[in-house]
Amino acid sequence: MLASLPILGLAIGFIVVYVVPFEVSGNYGDYLAVASLAGLDAIFGGIRAGIEGKFHDDIFISGFVVNTLLAAGLAYLGDQIGVNLFLAAVVALGGRIFLNLSLIRRYWLTQAALSKRKET
Amino acid sequence: MSVFPTVRSRTTWVLWVTALCLVLGGLVAASFKTQRTLRSRFGVTPAGRGGLVAALSLQADSNEELRDEIARLRKKNTEWEQRFVGGKSETQTLLNELHEARAFAGLVPLEGEGVVVTLQDNKSGLKGISPNLSPEATDEMKSAGLVHDSDIRLVIDELFAAGAEGVAVKDQRVVSRTAVRCVGPTILVNDVKMASPFIIKAIGNSKEILSALSMSGGLLDAELTALGMIKAEESKRVVLPAYSGSTQMRYSKGR
Numbered sequence: 500m501l502a503s504l505p506i507l508g509l510a511i512g513f514i515v516v517y518v519v520p521f522e523v524s525g526n527y528g529d530y531l532a533v534a535s536l537a538g539l540d541a542i543f544g545g546i547r548a549g550i551e552g553k554f555h556d557d558i559f560i561s562g563f564v565v566n567t568l569l570a571a572g573l574a575y576l577g578d579q580i581g582v583n584l585f586l587a588a589v590v591a592l593g594g595r596i597f598l599n600l601s602l603i604r605r606y607w608l609t610q611a612a613l614s615k616r617k618e619t
Numbered sequence: 620m621s622v623f624p625t626v627r628s629r630t631t632w633v634l635w636v637t638a639l640c641l642v643l644g645g646l647v648a649a650s651f652k653t654q655r656t657l658r659s660r661f662g663v664t665p666a667g668r669g670g671l672v673a674a675l676s677l678q679a680d681s682n683e684e685l686r687d688e689i690a691r692l693r694k695k696n697t698e699w700e701q702r703f704v705g706g707k708s709e710t711q712t713l714l715n716e717l718h719e720a721r722a723f724a725g726l727v728p729l730e731g732e733g734v735v736v737t738l739q740d741n742k743s744g745l746k747g748i749s750p751n752l753s754p755e756a757t758d759e760m761k762s763a764g765l766v767h768d769s770d771i772r773l774v775i776d777e778l779f780a781a782g783a784e785g786v787a788v789k790d791q792r793v794v795s796r797t798a799v800r801c802v803g804p805t806i807l808v809n810d811v812k813m814a815s816p817f818i819i820k821a822i823g824n825s826k827e828i829l830s831a832l833s834m835s836g837g838l839l840d841a842e843l844t845a846l847g848m849i850k851a852e853e854s855k856r857v858v859l860p861a862y863s864g865s866t867q868m869r870y871s872k873g874r
Contacts, residue, residue, distance in 0.1 A: 513644035514644075
């Protein structure tokens with residue numbers, strides 16, 4: 500029940516912005532995409548920390564805000580000086596997302612195995 | 620030992636994650652909408668081609684501005700001609716003829732009663748595709764659900780044949796130099812890219828045009844209607860924009 504809340508939040512946020520007739524200009528599409536990726540990374544990082552019992556709301560929120568802005572800002576800076584930092588951000592963030600996801604998956608599998616052993 | 624003294628309970632951190640998931644959902648939705656617009660406008664997405672798409676996007680905006688500029692200058696031109704005439708009746712006759720020629724050529728906006736035809740891709744028609752069909756048959760069914768340049772040409776021809784005095788496809792006026800053709804997933808009319816739905820407006824006797832379209836064997840009687848891809852309705856007031864492309868002649872001389 501509790502675990503489904505974040506998914507619900509994601510859906511509500513998506514629908515609200517999707518329905519609002521506001522659109523970011525195509526010129527900034529890249530920066531928006533990399534900011535979304537940084538947000539995704541922060542969320543998975545937060546879930547992992549929560550599972551490991553190391554969650555701190557201040558780290559989590561500041562991480563989310565700063566990382567999204569920084570990712571978009573770096574991609575913009577890269578465009579200005581002619582270096583494809585967009586790609587660097589995608590690779591770095593993508594790697595972290597996969598790492599966090601695999602740790603979350605391992606934790607859940609361990610939990611499942613433990614609870615099964617308890618039952619028998 | 621952590622420098623941060625308080626470790627939150629399970630409920631707290633899940634709630635925090637939920638709150639930021641709300642924000643993330645918004646970000647993803649905004650990103651999604653932007654990409655979708657880019658795809659429908661240019662047929663490409665920026666993944667890996669960011670710079671190109673941004674440049675294309677800027678260029679498209681400036682083209683639009685220039686087209687408006689042309690319309691404005693043509694209107695100004697007409698005003699100056701009017702002023703130049705003063706009250707002389709011979710020049711006034713000449714000017715009237717000029718205006719008639721311009722209206723015929725599609726260089727001035729027109730309004731009047733007419734018909735609005737909408738052509739639309741039918742994506743749900745693809746449900747009929749099953750995996751045991753041959754690849755050729757699958758391609759054919761996918762193709763049948765899309766509006767092609769030939770469909771648009773057919774509608775334009777049919778409208779003119781039924782006595783339409785002016786036709787515009789998605790606010791691009793159809794004139795003697797108009798070409799309708801497809802480039803990849805988009806269709807070009809007057810070299811302007813557009814995608815489904817195609818709203819084709821025509822000025823003329825709406826009853827006559829509608830009956831011409833719906834006679835047996837006509838456009839509304841054919842496959843397009845069966846797939847729900849064409850719709851025609853009369854309109855009391857249709858407004859057609861002026862042709863905004865180039866009218867320069869480089870190779871031909873009048874005789």
